[in-house]
Amino acid sequence: MTDKKVICPACGSDKLIYQEVIKTIGLALQNDAELDLRFKEKYYTCTLCTESMDIFRETDINLSKAVSDAINELNKIFAREGFAKLEEKSI
Numbered sequence: 001m002t003d004k005k006v007i008c009p010a011c012g013s014d015k016l017i018y019q020e021v022i023k024t025i026g027l028a029l030q031n032d033a034e035l036d037l038r039f040k041e042k043y044y045t046c047t048l049c050t051e052s053m054d055i056f057r058e059t060d061i062n063l064s065k066a067v068s069d070a071i072n073e074l075n076k077i078f079a080r081e082g083f084a085k086l087e088e089k090s091i
């Protein structure tokens, strides 16, 4: 991704600083269970106009992947343990 020519969509400058931040979103599930979604937020900040943006929508892609990984993980847990834990808590 870094070999692409990056131009600020706001002012046309190519003086952009690439930044990455690891973000964690906690999702509340049923029965007090919680699932952490961890993904890398990637964005560029323009040194000329200070605009910040995710030009290549990489954060969206990373978030989508984190969501599908989480769903896969949940499926694995349910396949291994069944719904017993959920059932014993619900009335």
Ligand SMILES: [Zn+2]
Pocket (backbone or CB within 6 Å): 008, 009, 010, 011, 012, 013, 046, 047, 048, 049, 050, 051
């Ligand atoms: Zn700019």
